[in-house]
Amino acid sequence: MIYLDHNATTCPAPEVIAEMVDVLQRVWGNPSSTHGPGQAARRALVDARARVAAFLGCQVAELVFTSGATEANHMAVLGALAAARGTARRRLVLSAVEHPGLLALGRRLAGEGVPLDLIPVDAQGRLDFAAAKELIGDDVALVSVMGANNETGVLMPIAELAELAHTHGARLHVDATQLAGKSALNFAASGADLMSVSAHKLAGPKGVGALAVRKGLALPPLLSGRQERQRRGGTENLPGIVGFAAAAERAAATLARDLAHMRFLREHLEQGLQRVLPASHVYGQEAARLPNTVCLRFGTLDAEQVLNKLERAGMLASSGAACSAGGTQPSHVLLAMGESAERAKAAVRFSLGPDNTADEIGRVIAVAARVIGPLLIDQTAALAA
Structure with missing residues (x-):
């Protein structure tokens, strides 16, 4: 078999599986518990967070673990819109070639009264930046685009979009799902305010991802709870997170x-x-x-x-x-x-x-x-x- 569908998913690497099995067998405590097994799990979580943050080029405190990029995208879009509630910023701007899940969210929100605009692309799949300049104004809460299209591989002009969005006081979210493992990620230098990734695109496990949230940006949580600095409730998927960290280090090294x-x-x-x-x-x-x-x-x-x-x-x-x-x-x-x-x-x-x-x-x-x-x-x- 010759597997040529890596944009859909990847086979977990042996070292990823090994670290996950070790955590399942040896570090099985709840990271929120104060006893010995819980604190061992907490240390593993802290270590894994630092490894993934290094891979994404973000601060440790900016990283929120999720169940994958879909949840991270929803958290970014819904959170940014909620954070702008009560202001004149109500509009959401996406590209016309976003992942179907994000477009479906946009259409659902439009049905609920959120103004939605789609930035067109040209025949090569490149973002129409002139159209983006027309669409992104002072009433925009969030611009959300994928860093690279999952079907064509065409890259989006992230730095230019970030400058344009910030000129109008809007936030920029980047779905970097397809960028991870296929380009060097640097959240700090990207200009983006929010960035989503998923572990299974780079030889990590399914069911775990992350959202990088620019320091100082407060988003209402989708899932309430004490975990992830009260930004995403629920007991952390420690084996998945450790597997994510192993995959991230492996990808960065090569x-x-x-x-x-x-x-x-x-x-x-x-x-x-x-x-x-x-x-x-x-x-x-x-x-x-x-x-x-x-x-x-x-x-x-x-x-x-x-x-x-x-x-x-x-x-x-x-x-x-x-x-x-x-x-x-x-x-x-x-x-x-x-x-x-x-x-x-x-x-x-x-x-x-x-x-x-x-x-x-x-x-x-x-x-x-x-x-x-x-x-x-x-x-x-x-x-x-």
Whole structure:
């Protein structure tokens, strides 16, 4: 099996599993307890928090552990809007290509009376900064964008958005889920006021993430309680948090090498597929992108048909289409980039990891030529008939 779906999730690293098992067996106390086992758990939590904070480039006191990026995103958006309650700042601004979960939250809030605006993108998936300047004004409470798009890998201009938002007195939240492990994170230098991450995107466990909250920004908690400096109630997921810390340290130690390796593999894959299948079209190819992400279509072949062929050959990727009761819906990201529904439903995403090899990429190119090539010939013939 060749796994090329790392933007969806990653396999937990052996050292991550080892630390989690050790905590489960040896440090099982409640970190809020004052007795010996509880204080041992507290020390493990303090240590893990420092390790994750170092990875994110934030202060220890700025870090709030959550159940993942979805909760962190909700905490950021709902908290920032609540903090602005009673002021003239009521409006929420998102990009048109945010993760479906965040867009769903935005639509729900709009239905409850929160003014919502979406910043468009161009045909390459790049944020329309001129439109952003028009949309971000003095009545905006929060601007929330993903650091890198999960489907195309296209990067957002975080520093520029932070300056624009702050000029108007608004806060900036960055969903850095796809940036973690694929770029150097530095919350302190980013200009963002809030930043979300999730451990399972960088060889850590599922069910744990974090929100970095700029010092001095008080957010009402989603879950009330004493934990996390009263910002997120509930007994801490200590095994998950320790696993997160192990994954963060592992990613930081090899980041420069991993980025260069994944960029090489991405270029090899793109060039190889375009060579053997000239009908291939790569999305965002002219934009600044993550080093590991290739989003493309093969003519207008349905993505599910392509993915089934690849999986039968032992190669796992994904599509941008969303499943629904009526079948599949085209990728909202590609629709926002101006693609037709037919083309958007043809998009396939290959997302590489540090453990993928050049030999694997060569095999993917060869198999794609063998199993997708005939489908393209048939499609061309059908269109010509």
